[in-house]
Amino acid sequence: MNALIATSVLGLFAMISEIIGLKKWIWLISTIGIAGILGLTVYEAIAMNGTQEVFYGMMRQDNFSSIFSGLLLFITLLWFLLAKDHYREGNHANPSDQSALIIFATVGGLILTSYTNLTMLFLGIEIVSIPMFILAGSDKKNILSNESSLKYFIMGAFATGIMLFGIALLYGATGSFDLAGISNGLQMTFQNPNMIFLVLIGITFLMVGLAFKVSAAPFHFWVPDVYEGAPTVITAFMSTFVKTAAFVAFLRLFGYGFSHYGESWMKLFENYPIWWYQLLFLAAITILVGNIIAVSQNNLKRTLAYSGIAQAGYVLLTIIVPTADTTSALFIYTASYSIATLVAFTALYHVQKAKNDYSFDAFRGLGKSNPGIAVVLTLAMLSLGGIPPTLGFFAKFYLFKSILALQPEFIFIILLAILGSLISLYYYFKVIISMFGGEETSTKVEINLSDRIILYAVAALIIILGLIPGILLELGSMII
Amino acid sequence: MNSFLPELSNVYFNYLLLSSVLFCIGVIGVIIRKNIIIIFMSIELMLNAVNLLLVNFSNMHNDPNGQVFVFFIMVVAAAEVTVGLAILVMVYRNTGSVNIDTLKNLKG
Numbered sequence: 001m002n003a004l005i006a007t008s009v010l011g012l013f014a015m016i017s018e019i020i021g022l023k024k025w026i027w028l029i030s031t032i033g034i035a036g037i038l039g040l041t042v043y044e045a046i047a048m049n050g051t052q053e054v055f056y057g058m059m060r061q062d063n064f065s066s067i068f069s070g071l072l073l074f075i076t077l078l079w080f081l082l083a084k085d086h087y088r089e090g091n092h093a094n095p096s097d098q099s100a101l102i103i104f105a106t107v108g109g110l111i112l113t114s115y116t117n118l119t120m121l122f123l124g125i126e127i128v129s130i131p132m133f134i135l136a137g138s139d140k141k142n143i144l145s146n147e148s149s150l151k152y153f154i155m156g157a158f159a160t161g162i163m164l165f166g167i168a169l170l171y172g173a174t175g176s177f178d179l180a181g182i183s184n185g186l187q188m189t190f191q192n193p194n195m196i197f198l199v200l201i202g203i204t205f206l207m208v209g210l211a212f213k214v215s216a217a218p219f220h221f222w223v224p225d226v227y228e229g230a231p232t233v234i235t236a237f238m239s240t241f242v243k244t245a246a247f248v249a250f251l252r253l254f255g256y257g258f259s260h261y262g263e264s265w266m267k268l269f270e271n272y273p274i275w276w277y278q279l280l281f282l283a284a285i286t287i288l289v290g291n292i293i294a295v296s297q298n299n300l301k302r303t304l305a306y307s308g309i310a311q312a313g314y315v316l317l318t319i320i321v322p323t324a325d326t327t328s329a330l331f332i333y334t335a336s337y338s339i340a341t342l343v344a345f346t347a348l349y350h351v352q353k354a355k356n357d358y359s360f361d362a363f364r365g366l367g368k369s370n371p372g373i374a375v376v377l378t379l380a381m382l383s384l385g386g387i388p389p390t391l392g393f394f395a396k397f398y399l400f401k402s403i404l405a406l407q408p409e410f411i412f413i414i415l416l417a418i419l420g421s422l423i424s425l426y427y428y429f430k431v432i433i434s435m436f437g438g439e440e441t442s443t444k445v446e447i448n449l450s451d452r453i454i455l456y457a458v459a460a461l462i463i464i465l466g467l468i469p470g471i472l473l474e475l476g477s478m479i480i
Numbered sequence: 481m482n483s484f485l486p487e488l489s490n491v492y493f494n495y496l497l498l499s500s501v502l503f504c505i506g507v508i509g510v511i512i513r514k515n516i517i518i519i520f521m522s523i524e525l526m527l528n529a530v531n532l533l534l535v536n537f538s539n540m541h542n543d544p545n546g547q548v549f550v551f552f553i554m555v556v557a558a559a560e561v562t563v564g565l566a567i568l569v570m571v572y573r574n575t576g577s578v579n580i581d582t583l584k585n586l587k588g
Contacts, residue, residue, distance in 0.1 A: 130559060134567075146575075161523060164526075165533070
């Protein structure tokens with residue numbers, strides 16, 4: 001848990017660094033700090049033996065929390081590396097405030113990976129969300145940014161209210177906020193079904209609140225607006241880090257609270273049929289809505305927002321049946337999605353900065369004027385679409401395989417997911433075709449050498465991890 | 481009246497009903513009102529309905545955890561509404577209005 005404290009201290013330091021005259025160095029300080037904390041997490045995970053209760057049993061350090069904390073810190077580190085240009089002088093007025101808020105959101109993410117008490121779930125969700133409300137509106141003079149911020153705030157606070165009502169009803173039924181206590185309480189409730197009404201409504205509300213946070217349809221309507229209006233670097237953080245953190249919280253709740261990881265999934269299905277159908281419905285609707293609406297978009301930022309909704313649908317499939325295999329699939333899938341999306345948003349950021357336009361037209365002829373960026377963006381799109389040999393293909397394959405291995409009856413939802421991926425190829429290829437197919441009308445996009453090297457290196461990760469996925473598989477198999 | 485929750489005695493059930501009604505008023509307020517300040521008030525009403533429910537269940541279970549949770553909700557709600565009002569001031573400076581309908585630029 002020292003990583004959590006270290007991250008908070010780093011956030012506070014970033015906040016005061018403007019006062020003590022370190023404003024120019026804030027990017028370097030944050031990046032090195034996050035890298036150091038990632039190292040600390042790895043060290044703690046190796047040194048740890050068994051699980052360890054911390055903060056009076058409010059949180060627990062186990063393999064689940066260590067590995068997902070590592071993933072979240074890795075995403076933050078990649079974000080800082082790729083957002084270097086954003087922190088150059090003149091590009092942004094308050095770099096230290098922005099750094100501090102990003103780091104505080106990271107603290108919330110770390111809480112969400114390791115909570116065992118619903119109080120910490122609530123606090124973690126809020127600590128992630130409140131900085132994001134501010135960051136979405138960080139372009140203060142821009143009316144679109146203002147609108148995005150206000151919409152995000154109202155939807156976020158509304159979702160929190162619904163989630164809290166669910167927590168309160170669940171507390172009424174089981175008499176505990178602790179995940180283990182809830183799990184025991186639910187077993188008793190099912191033997192003596194007097195409180196079943198409270199349990200069902202409570203879990204539904206909790207699920208709806210979390211579905212808002214992971215942007216699952218039909219609670220996705222705020223996502224495209226918020227993502228389009230917010231500054232592009234912030235959108236990159238929202239669609240990767242925040243979504244991953246919310247999924248980890250979702251999985252921890254369902255894996256440890258509402259079912260036992262040890263239990264066979266068939267018993268789970270007999271005991272909890274309604275949640276199972278609700279989640280299945282959410283996943284199916286999310287995959288269809290995300291992919292179908294994305295087809296009709298004409299700018300890349302909104303397309304990526306809808307693509308994020310569709311990808312959330314695939315990840316929701318793993319939460320239906322939380323076992324060791326599907327947890328590992330969630331880890332690999334969120335890692336693959338986050339890397340590819342960060343690369344895509346960074347390419348978008350540079351093009352948008354040069355041309356002041358993020359529609360598909362801005363990418364016309366990019367293959368001739370900037371072959372480097374075009375290739376990187378192509379890689380990201382192929383990975384999101386799930387084309388071999390990228391990491392996205394392996395992640396999707398492993399996810400579908402791990403679900404099918406549990407029960408052949410899932411074949412229908414898997415077929416639906418594959419149909420969704422086929423639709424998604426249309427809009428991912430639309431970007432690639434407009435880059436390489438169109439006639440040359442575009443001006444050259446200037447990118448600093450160091451930024452270019454970082455971008456190529458991160459894009460190379462997509463291919464390298466796709467060819468040797470053993471590292472991710474090894475980490476994923478250690479989670480449970 | 482509370483035949484579907486036989487384990488709850490009447491007092492606890494009435495509080496459950498009251499906080500559900502308050503919560504629904506809050507939800508409806510968020511959905512139908514146009515003034516952003518009223519929307520913020522409706523969100524506060526939702527959170528306070530949750531507080532009432534938590535205190536009720538805490539009393540029912542004879543367990544102080546529920547009341548501790550209420551303090552967390554109060555603190556976070558205060559922090560959240562601070563941020564919300566700051567965002568609202570920023571919006572008001574740019575548009576000169578607190579009506580939610582002025583913000584219709586993002587669609588597609």
